[in-house]
Amino acid sequence: MNQQYPSVLLEKAVNEFAKLPGIGRKTAMRLVLYLLRQDEHAVESFGNAIITLKREVKYCKICHNISDTETCRICSNPSRDASTICVVENIRDVMAVENTQQYNGLYHVLGGVISPMDGIGPSDLQIESLVDRVKAGGVKEVILALSSTMEGDTTNFYIFRKLAPLDVKLTMIARGISMGDELEYTDEVTLGRSIVNRTLFTGTL
């Protein structure tokens, strides 16, 4: 394998890129040769951006979202509704919900979902700190916004058991057919649920 590469430095860089998920050796080579064609400043800015991120990134001490400061921009924003907490699996989910522009409360990032297959138990996730936030008072509603998977559901049930004794409203994001979905191609479980959980139609969507 070594002999294929005309340069050890090149090989090292390709190896590093090939470690990334979804990047094979051919793609890695293409990316490295692309970077090699850029000027030195651009390459350093690339390399340093990720090193700096890893070194300096913080996680919000309240919601555990990624942040540049001790408390993230959302948790420290006084115009957000601090009485509602939306529980999500990861940082990308926060961004996804934010992008809908339909939510004005705070978040709680679990850092994953319970998955015995992957060795992830409740104690590996930010569940205790969620319970503490609710116990601290001031929280009226906790919205569970986890993926509609077995792991997501397991986590939903676990959190439910933890929060049910407390004085807080527990809700779950709606499950049903997606916008643009055609009925005949929707799976039976989803379609069945969307009939059971039908909502009142008032003439507007």
Place this chain on the structure above:
Amino acid sequence: MNQQYPSVLLEKAVNEFAKLPGIGRKTAMRLVLYLLRQDEHAVESFGNAIITLKREVKYCKICHNISDTETCRICSNPSRDASTICVVENIRDVMAVENTQQYNGLYHVLGGVISPMDGIGPSDLQIESLVDRVKAGGVKEVILALSSTMEGDTTNFYIFRKLAPLDVKLTMIARGISMGDELEYTDEVTLGRSIVNRTLFTGTL
């Protein structure tokens, strides 16, 4: 756009990844979050590998292939046949030919092909240095191994005109149907050429 990201550092890193060819913002985000889950040492080794490559990489002064030394491993290998030069477009092509294990001569990396659409003329490529190598003597054969594209052919013709007056045999890699190709799906030009350039069949392939 800025407000979507919970952290400026995160955004910077995603922006850098999204500059790479074939990497969109979603993939960039996925890669950055993957790196963020690795330990600091791994992330630094990733960032530094590419910075070091850019800073310290050399190009062989003879064939212009990427190299860790002034003269590359192939050019400085006394067991390679220095009387044959294989002309290729880029570093990846050197690796592709090397991987066939069918070639024992030296290379000459042009650094691209003539492409007026992209503003690449003969003077942007290592063509003069190829002519100089041949003029210096000792070269018996120059094999043109460029892509079978309009740009590749243009470059072939240009090099042909430059080298034809010199005392050197000029050859081109064979064009024909690929291994495993079915005739009915082969384009006419390729099929036509492969008939014109048929080779003697001696009972072995």
